[in-house]
Amino acid sequence: MTDVAASAPVDELALATQQALGAGGALAAHEAGFVEREVQQALAHAVAHALQTQGTLVAEAGTGVGKTFAYLVPLLLSQRRALVSTATKSLQDQLFLRDLPRLCDALKMPTRLALLKGRSSYLCLHRLQQARSAQTFPDRFTLRALARIEQWAPATQSGDLAEIEGLDDRSPVIPLVTSTRDNCLGSDCPEHRACHVMKARREAVAADVVVVNHHLFFADLVLRESGVAELLPTVDAAVFDEAHQLIETGVQFLGLQLTSGQLIDFARDLLGAGMSQARGLRPWSELAAGCETAARDLRLAGAGPLRDLRGVIKLRWDERAGRPEFDAALQRLSQRLDDVVEALTDLLPAAPDFARLSERARSLGVLATQFAQAADDERVRWIDVGPRELRLVDSPLDIRALLGEQRGAAARSWIFTSATLGDDDGLSWFCEAAALEDADKLRVGSPFDYEGHARLWVPPDLPRPNDASHPAAVGALAARLAASLNGRTFVLTTTLRALAPIAQALRDEATRLDQPLQVLVQGSEPRRTLLQRFLARPGSVLVGSQSFWEGIDVPGDALQCVVIDKLPFPPPNDPLVQARVRRLQARGRDPFNDYFVAEAAVSLKQGAGRLIRHEDDRGLLVVCDVRMRTMNYGRRLRRALPPMGVLDDEASAIAWLSALALDHR
Secondary structure: OOOHHHHOOOOHHHHHHHHHOOOOOHHHHHOOOOOOOHHHHHHHHHHHHHHHHOOEEEEEEOOOOOHHHHHHHHHHHHOOOEEEEEOOHHHHHHHHHHHHHHHHHHHOOOOOEEEOOOHHHEOOHHHHHHHHOOOOOOOHHHHHHHHHHHHHOOOOOOOEHHHOOOOOOOOOOHHHHOOOOOOOOHHHOOOHHHOHHHHHHHHHHHOOEEEEEHHHHHHHHHHOOOOHHHHHHHOOEEEEOOHHHHHHHHHHHHOEEEEHHHHHHHHHHHHHHHHHHOOOOOOHHHHHHHHHHHHHHHHHHHHOOOOOOOOOEEEEHHHOOOOHHHHHHHHHHHHHHHHHHHHHHHHHHHOHHHHHHHHHHHHHHHHHHHHHOOOOOOOEEEEEEOOOOEEEEEEOOOOHHHHHHHHHHOOOEEEEEEOOOOOOOOOHHHHHHOOOOOOEEEEEOOOOOHHHHEEEEOOOOOOOOOOOOHHHHHHHHHHHHHHHHOOOEEEEOOOHHHHHHHHHHHHHHHHHOOOOOEEEEOOOOOHHHHHHHHHHOOOEEEEEOHHHOOOOOOOHHHOOEEEEOOOOOOOOOOHHHHHHHHHHHHOOOOHHHHHHHHHHHHHHHHHHOOOOOOOOOOEEEEEOOOHHHHOHHHHHHHHHOOOOEEEOOHHHHHHHHHHHHHHHO
16 A cells, blocks of 8 residues: 555645654653654654645554644644544543643644534523523432532633533433523524523634534534534635544434434423413423323334333334334324424414424424335434433435535545554545545554563353353453452453343452452443542453443553453344445445454454553453454454464463563552
């Protein structure tokens, strides 16, 4: 593959970038401990070339490359107006509050920065006033959280709820004090001039560099609601960090969704507005109860015989659609929404809330009608059933059309980067799904000494992954490994249902070994709390599923063993997976090699990436799936991982960990 950095001509921006990231450059003078890295320079050079030529670059950069500085330094030096998108709101905050200000200081660049999040991140002053007058709350914790928000509200400049220390993203108070596209009153709102969302958008329009997240980027391109759609045509460069998450995020937002949560929120807003602004003029309680009951009936019909769910289960559309109870539930929902539209007709001039509620009722009714009709052949439908919510989803299979349209709309630079974008030089896993086959590609490996500092072990004697005894065997093995290391272990599972049996077997084996291991399990507490407890108490083992495979940074010797229960192939019964398989088959391609193995390689790299986060880190990666030894595709998956030394048996694994434990002491 052509090395973009080597082939690109040296230009003024590339030279300035090289000097800034060099041993005697601005970063070395400003940042204690900064060292020049050849791989970082290579990536930064390729980014500079894409900026100079208005080109498109897809770049995979291994752990330790310093990819954030590698794209931000040339971006700032270019003085181009730019949009930077990353995967999560916490990563947004890191870029905006830490990385960008540090670099602006080091480079002496007076760059105007702005942070733009979705509506649910900002306090809505109008909704806060409504929440104050609410008569009931889900529990006393919600009432306490509301009191904290009321104390904070007068002093905040941004209105960003992330400023409130300890406020859980899942808190039920957040929907009460934030707006949505559905319930925002826009210019009719009495607090419009002081609106935090509008202020954030004004700052974004005036900024040189605007930091957003992938969810906001796609949601806005579809809904044209938060300002990104107006902002994108004005920028010279669009940079996507953690780009491996773009595909699934984009598919989620390009699809149509109708959820029971949407409907229940609508019913509650209808009741609140009706009782406060037109009490007695309509049977508000009956209208709201009708919508809420229809939503709950739809959830029951969608769930069918499923009960006591711990996580979200995807059902094929044909598993429910066509059944009398499901079709009847959709029809009842449409009727209840029609009743609301009729009841609001004569009240629209009375208050902006009623006009907005009428629009919401019509939009929800249109969705209900669409889902009652046959699906488009080029899309896929499914039903997500969770413990409290049902989602009806109608989605495209990838983001090719949207990204192709955006790239063709105007000449600008497009830069996509991540630690995992595929397992081949063409980065085809990502590029095919994003219509980026024509982009320049670059892969730079990690500068870390994996061969010296890390080991890979695939146990040869465990039960096969589909064997009922496999989770217990994984848990017992994890306990023996963690015992030799005094904890400091992650166990990553490919499914939620594996969490409990693995955790229980781990506890049982630790008890048998008389080892006081603290076993922390995903779902028992918020993710942040589990990580804090893991770091605070030696002797801990954390058992987590998908949300712990990436975005977790535990450098140093606090984490020195990562156990993966099985190869992370996509679930074959997932409706979206099945639709993608059918499309590959129709094109004469091999779905297993071109899709399943490619997906597993990317996910495996993400999980393995939790182990070595710093150049001095040392550790052991254990993949408890004998197929990595016995199947031909196992070699491909091993090649996708960093070049670790390979161990042959449990004795060697325990000896390696015991040596790490001695160094730790």
